[in-house]
Amino acid sequence: MTQTARSLVIIGGGLAGARAAEGVREAGYEGPLVLVGAEAVPPYIRPPLSKEFLAGTDDRDAIDVHPREWYDEHRVELRLGRRAERLDPRSHRITLDDGTGLPYERALLATGAAPRPFGGPGGDLDGVRLLRTVDDSIALREALEPGGRRVAIIGAGWIGLEVAAAARGYGNDVTVIGLEAVPLNGAIGDDAGEVFAALHREHGVDLRMSTSVARIVGEEGRATGIELEGGDVVAADLVVVGIGAIPRTELAEAAGLDVGRGVVADAAFRTSDPDVLAVGDVASVFLPFLGTHLRTEHWANAEHAGKAAGRSLAGEAVEYDDIPYFYTDQYDLGMEYSGYGPLASGVAPIFRGDREGRKFVAFWLRDERVVAGMNVNVWKVNDTVQQLIRSRAVVDPAALADPAVPLEALAGVAG
Known part of the structure; x- marks a missing residue:
């Protein structure tokens, strides 16, 4: 099969791709728009898959970006359950795994990451x-819901x-195995990570x-535990691997794009x-405020950058510079x-509020300026934290605390 009309094509059926489709139409582009998604379902939001949806407090409809009819109403042609196998910049053609050729005017890669x-x-x-996927989360929830199981988590x-x-909420025994001395060391450092360690x-x-893992052990083809370096074995009925994600750059690399x-x-x-x-x-997008490229794997990046990328795809002048955010x-x-x-x-945070009671705001300073902030059980402050970061104000650590x-x-202090 071959499509002859050139379209704007979005490759990737996640939140970023769905928001990009919004951005295209909001920019006033009226031409053909195709969204290619490897999963057989319309785009959905991933963070609840390890939070509310996994815990059973969100139902399936709550995680959809849009109802199915939205795509028809906004003339977005969905190619679901299809993978882009090849991107040829010279011929401006995308080849799908079913042999379909999609000639494109401009294309957007929103292929995400793999666990x-x-x-x-x-x-x-x-x-x-x-x-990673909603099917993964459904299967994991079904395995956790009965409770009384031994769950070992790597990462x-x-x-x-x-x-x-979520597993503890269902009444399971949980062991978490991590390489670092403190959970979340790579994301927020030891001082803030200790708050989460104490919580768990x-x-x-x-x-x-x-602690490092030597191997996952099993009997008759099924996992029964984790053998640690040194020989100790953590018995488990279920093993969950959460050791990061790998960006899906294969299509871009094969097309000769800079990666x-x-x-x-x-x-x-x-x-x-x-x-x-x-x-x-x-x-890995260039952020003018930061002065360098940054790859961000969080919901807000897909939410806000996705829409901005869609406007750019439609031909609108865009300079994206939002501050990264997650929850x-x-x-x-x-x-x-x-x-x-x-x-x-590598920066020790400054805490404002009750750290022991887990109701505080933490700030990270570089050259006397706030470069990151984290509010824990303190609400309606995130916008101000972002204003403080963007202000580049020189701050007194004692006043900040x-x-x-x-x-x-x-x-409001001049930097």
Whole structure:
């Protein structure tokens, strides 16, 4: 099959792709628009898959980006259950896995990332789970819901801890195994990570930190536990692997586009080929505020950058420079984080509020300026945190830690 009319084509059926379709139409583009998605269902939102949906508090409809009829109403042609096999910038043609050719005027890569599998022995046993798709989450929820099971989680990052919280909520025994001394070390550092470590221990999670996994052990083809370096075995009825994600850059690489830690794109999401754009988990986008490229794997990036990339795809002048943002919900703890992780790395945070009671705001400073902030069980402050980051104001750490000093006043100080 071959399509002869040139279209705007979005490759990727996730949140970034769906928001890009919105951006295209909001920019006033009236021509043909095609969205190619590898899954057989319309685009949905992924963060609840390890949070509310996994915990059973959100139903299936709650995670859809749009109802199915939205795509018809906005003349978005869905090619679901199809993968783009080849992107040819010279002929401006995309080839799908069923042989269909899609001639494109401009294309947007929103191919996302794939969960990193466990690379050691036993990774292919039954009962070893990865979490990326809604089907993954449904299967994991069905395995957790009866309760009373032994769940071992490899990885003490956001996915690992969120799955741990959901598993404990169903009444399962949970062990989390992490390489670092403190959970979330790579994301928020030891001081803030200790807050989450204490939270999980209080809820009965067995944290095995500074620990590496030798192999996943099993009997009759099914996982029965995890053997640690040193020989100890953690018995498990279910093993969940949450050790990061790998951007899906294969299509871009084969097309000859510049690829670094993701598909390299400018602030308008244009890759090394100006008629091919990239957004979301797969893209390393230049952020003018930061002065460098950054690949971000969080919901807000897909939500906001997706729409901006769609406007750029439609021909509108765009310079994207939003501050990265993400959130988590674990037990009775809710958190929002805004800022630039690379700048915050290795910096001890300044806490404002009750750290022991888990009701505080933490700030990371670089050159006396706030580069990241995290509010825990403190609400309606994230916008101010972002204003403080964007202000580049020089701040007094003592004033930052003092709840009596309004954050708005600090954001208004000339840098």
